[in-house]
Amino acid sequence: xxxxxxxxxxxxxxxxxxxxxxxxxxxxxxxxxxxxxxxxxxxxxxxxxxxxxxxxxxxxxxxxxxxxxxxxxxxxxxxxxxxxxxxxxxxxxxxxxxxxxxxxxxxxxxxxxxxxxxxxxxxxxxxxxxxxxxxxxxxxxxxxxxxxxxxxxxxxxxxxxxxxxxxxxxxxxxxxxxxxxxxxxxxxxxxxxxxxxxxxxxxxxxxxxxxxxxxxxxxxxxxxxxxxxxxxxxxxxxxxxxxxxxxxxxxxxxxxxxxxxxxxxxxxxxxxxxxxxxxxxxxxxxxxxxxxxxxxxxxxxxxxxxxxxxxx
Amino acid sequence: xxxxxxxxxxxxxxxxxxxxxxxxxxxxxxxxxxxxxxxxxxxxxxxxxxxxxxxxxxxxxxxxxxxxxxxxxxxxxxxxxxxxxxxxxxxxxxxxxxxxxxxxxxxxxxxxxxxxxxxxxxxxxxxxxxxxxxxxxxxxxxxxxxxxxxxxxxxxxxxxxxxxxxxxxxxxxxxxxxxxxxxxxxxxxxxxxxxxxxxxxxxxxxxxxxxxxxxxxxxxxxxxxxxxxxxxxxxxxxxxxxxxxxxxxxxxxxxxxxxxxxxxxxxxxxxxxxxxxxxxxxxxxxxxxxxxxxxxxxxxxxxxxxxxxxxxxxxxxxxxxxxxx
Numbered sequence: 346x347x348x349x350x351x352x353x354x355x356x357x358x359x360x361x362x363x364x365x366x367x368x369x370x371x372x373x374x375x376x377x378x379x380x381x382x383x384x385x386x387x388x389x390x391x392x393x394x395x396x397x398x399x400x401x402x403x404x405x406x407x408x409x410x411x412x413x414x415x416x417x418x419x420x421x422x423x424x425x426x427x428x429x430x431x432x433x434x435x436x437x438x439x440x441x442x443x444x445x446x447x448x449x450x451x452x453x454x455x456x457x458x459x460x461x462x463x464x465x466x467x468x469x470x471x472x473x474x475x476x477x478x479x480x481x482x483x484x485x486x487x488x489x490x491x492x493x494x495x496x497x498x499x500x501x502x503x504x505x506x507x508x509x510x511x512x513x514x515x516x517x518x519x520x521x522x523x524x525x526x527x528x529x530x531x532x533x534x535x536x537x538x539x540x541x542x543x544x545x546x547x548x549x550x551x552x553x554x555x556x557x558x559x560x561x562x563x564x565x566x567x568x569x570x571x572x573x574x575x576x577x578x579x580x581x582x583x584x585x586x587x588x589x590x591x592x593x594x595x596x597x598x599x600x601x602x603x604x605x606x607x608x609x610x611x612x613x614x615x616x617x618x619x620x621x622x623x624x625x626x627x628x629x630x631x632x633x634x635x636x637x638x639x640x641x642x643x644x645x646x647x648x649x650x651x652x653x654x655x656x657x
Numbered sequence: 658x659x660x661x662x663x664x665x666x667x668x669x670x671x672x673x674x675x676x677x678x679x680x681x682x683x684x685x686x687x688x689x690x691x692x693x694x695x696x697x698x699x700x701x702x703x704x705x706x707x708x709x710x711x712x713x714x715x716x717x718x719x720x721x722x723x724x725x726x727x728x729x730x731x732x733x734x735x736x737x738x739x740x741x742x743x744x745x746x747x748x749x750x751x752x753x754x755x756x757x758x759x760x761x762x763x764x765x766x767x768x769x770x771x772x773x774x775x776x777x778x779x780x781x782x783x784x785x786x787x788x789x790x791x792x793x794x795x796x797x798x799x800x801x802x803x804x805x806x807x808x809x810x811x812x813x814x815x816x817x818x819x820x821x822x823x824x825x826x827x828x829x830x831x832x833x834x835x836x837x838x839x840x841x842x843x844x845x846x847x848x849x850x851x852x853x854x855x856x857x858x859x860x861x862x863x864x865x866x867x868x869x870x871x872x873x874x875x876x877x878x879x880x881x882x883x884x885x886x887x888x889x890x891x892x893x894x895x896x897x898x899x900x901x902x903x904x905x906x907x908x909x910x911x912x913x914x915x916x917x918x919x920x921x922x923x924x925x926x927x928x929x930x931x932x933x934x935x936x937x938x939x940x941x942x943x944x945x946x947x948x949x950x951x952x953x954x955x956x957x958x959x960x961x962x963x964x965x966x967x968x969x970x971x972x973x974x975x976x977x978x979x980x981x982x
Contacts, residue, residue: 483720546761547772552717553756554776554827555749564775568766 379645385638393453400450401435417442421621437623439612445627448604452628455605456586456635459519463585466524468578471531476570478532479539480562489532496529502591509597519598523585531577538570572650580643583636590632606632660733662834662867663691663714668727670706670713675721681938683709683722685891688965689884693834694865698882698899700872700914702935706891707871711837714869715752716744732834750780753828754837755821758844762824763812769796770808773827780831795826799856818849822856829860837869842877854881875918879903884971887911890936890946897972907974909951945977953978 365373392399419442423430430437436445478489508522542548543566551561592598593607601608606628613624670684684706691697699707712718714729716736729736731752736744756762763772773792777783783791789808796804799822812820821841828836838857842850854877861868870881878885879899886896887910895908906912913931933950936942942949948958957977966979 546756546758547764549717550754550756550762550824550827551764551775553715553748553754555745555747555779556775557745560779564767565764569764 379642379649382638382642382645385634386642389453389457389635389638392450393457396450396454400447401433402444402447404451421616423621424623436627437621439609439624440616440621443604445609445623448609449606449627449631452604452606452609453631455516455599455603456589456631459516459523459589459599460582460585462517462520463523463527463589464578464581466520467527467581467585468531468574470524471528472535472567472570472574474528475532475535476539476562476566479536480543480558480566486536490536493529493532496526501526501588502595505588505592506595506597509592514592514597514600516599516603519589519592522592523588527581527585527588530581531574534577535570535574538573539566542566542569576643576647576650579646580640582643583639586632586636586639661690661730662693662732664728664730665689665714666728666730668710668713668729669725670709670718670722671725672722679939682891682941683938684713686727687886687888687891687893688727689886689893689896691835691867691869691884693867694861695884696861696868696870696882698870698872698878698885699888700875700878700885701888702873704935704938705888707888708839709891710888711754711839711869711871714837715748715754716741717748746780749776749833750831751833752835752837753831753833754839755824755828755841757840760817760820760844763820765812768809768811769815769823773808773823773830776827776830791830795830796823798829798860799823799826801826818845818853821845821849821853825853825857825860829864829866832864833866835867835869837871839871840873842872842874850877857881875915887914890938890941892946892975894947894976895972895974897969897974901969901972905969905972907968907972907979908947908976909953909978910947911974913950945975 397403419431419434419438420440422434422438422442424437424445425432425435427437434444434446436449438444439448474489474493478486505522505526508525509518512518512522548561548565551565556565589598589605590607590610593605594611595607596611598607599605601612609628610625610632613621613626613628616622616624666688668684668687669682672681672683673679687706687710689697699710701707709718709722712722713724714731714736716724716739718724724737727737731747736747739747763769770789770792773795774783774788777788777791792808793804796807801807801819801822807815812823815823821844825841841857842853845853857868858881860866868881870877872878882899884896885899885902886893887902887908888894889910895902895906895911897907902911903915906915910931917929917931919928931950936946936949942959944957944959944961945951945954945963948954951958955977961977963975963977963980965973965975968974968979
């Protein structure tokens with residue numbers, strides 16, 4: 346007697362909330378969420394960290410087929426599933442007989458290191474300048490923003506090549522170069538946020554409480570823009586990966602014997618004309634996958650962290 | 658009589674346009690004194706310069722504004738000539754402020770305890786257990802139940818009234834001499850308002866705190882203040898003890914303001930209001946700024962700015978009607 350209304354209410358509720366089949370729920374979750382991106386980027390990190398165990402041939406090892414030197418009699422071997430392919434070279438070899446898969450795996454280390462470090466460098470430069478410019482205002486704001494404008498007017502790749510010509514191109518100089526080229530977005534966006542934050546009453550109350558400007562910027566402004574900074578950094582990750590590959594491709598990035606993906610693309614340029622497609626296609630695919638994953642993750646993160654966009 | 662805690666003499670704060678061609682006299686020749694433990698109410702319409710006056714006291718003016726004249730004597734020192742570093746030491750320890758909106762006054766990312774601790778760390782160099790004890794004591798002082806739990810919570814977990822009480826606790830944490838409250842109750846509902854005002858009075862009696870209370874609410878003035886200053890167009894048109902203001906207002910503007918307060922016994926359908934608009938401060942009327950709306954305006958009021966005349970004991974007004982009386 347008593348329980349019947351409860352049961353009917355439950356039935357009504359069940360009827361309204363039609364449960365989609367299991368596979369559809371999983372698919373929606375996978376495609377709508379960050380799972381695929383996180384999977385790809387997680388895979389990249391895993392491969393980079395455990396490269397020594399995963400790569401068929403070791404780096405600087407005793408074997409001939411290291412990513413740095415190969416054996417010329419095995420040059421231009423196609424992937425193993427093709428007619429001339431050999432099973433010990435899964436994705437084939439390049440013009441010097443180096444194993445492509447091994448180079449790709451060690452290349453992931455370079456990409457990851459350079460990308461993360463460059464994002465950090467540009468993020469720190471851009472965030473610091475953005476906060477200073479927004480909070481202090483006046484002539485500081487003027488100088489920083491005009492600097493940002495002129496920076497944006499320079500084509501980034503040309504600018505990076507110029508810088509690379511000035512300093513010797515190596516892994517860590519590339520990090521600095523990319524950091525110096527790509528800080529502008531952080532400065533722009535974060536300055537705007539700081540401008541609105543500094544008018545908040547709690548910042549004014551902090552001034553009334555006798556906080557110094559440095560303290561206010563550090564404890565009251567920075568934590569409040571950290572979210573945007575992280576979103577920007579995630580979106581910037583893909584941009585930086587491409588930039589590093591571009592520089593390496595042009596020969597002003599990571600220097601040649603090192604297996605950076607951009608270097609491999611360039612090495613494969615000649616082979617592409619003669620039908621040795623695997624030289625360029627595999628590193629190209631790697632770049633595409635990582636950049637796509639990073640952008641998708643950044644987009645998802647931006648929406649997820651902003652409650653106003655979350656339902657859209 | 659002993660030296661007053663705060664003595665403001667002929668304070669002038671002007672806003673300048675970017676080219677310096679246009680000048681807005683937001684505060685123009687304001688003078689008043691405030692003794693320890695007293696409360697001064699500042700009333701006036703929006704844009705009459707109440708907030709700019711209080712911001713001038715703390716020297717927290719926007720970049721376009723400058724104090725161009727006058728003196729602010731606080732505990733025997735002139736605040737107008739102090740350096741920014743010296744001001745910073747005073748703010749939060751001797752001089753504090755409660756802002757209008759409790760929803761916005763607390764940083765959403767830090768716990769309540771963290772935010773009360775900030776001025777104590779800066780000015781009193783308190784750390785560890787002593788700091789925690791002081792925070793709990795302050796929270797108890799503003800009647801926040803179970804302070805041990807509350808100090809670990811974030812602003813969004815509190816109601817508006819609680820947040821404003823916490824802002825109050827931050828304000829009095831370093832035992833200041835002067836508290837400026839800029840419409841502290843406008844965003845609270847009436848019951849909470851009453852509670853909050855009682856609390857402030859209580860704190861004031863305990864610590865002999867002087868307060869400047871900025872409000873448009875005449876009722877609050879009657880309840881809270883010892884003295885009242887009425888501001889109009891950047892000038893303090895009348896200042897007097899609170900009873901005198903209500904019983905014998907001298908300036909026609911004060912009279913009109915009091916008349917505009919609705920009374921429960923009054924059964925007329927429409928609310929009475931002062932004719933006209935407050936003057937545009939970029940282009941103020943010549944003479945007394947109130948003359949276009951003043952029912953008793955004479956020719957002279959349209960030509961000359963009235964100086965301050967003494968009407969009675971501690972009672973001053975800027976109105977030609979009181980000349981030579």
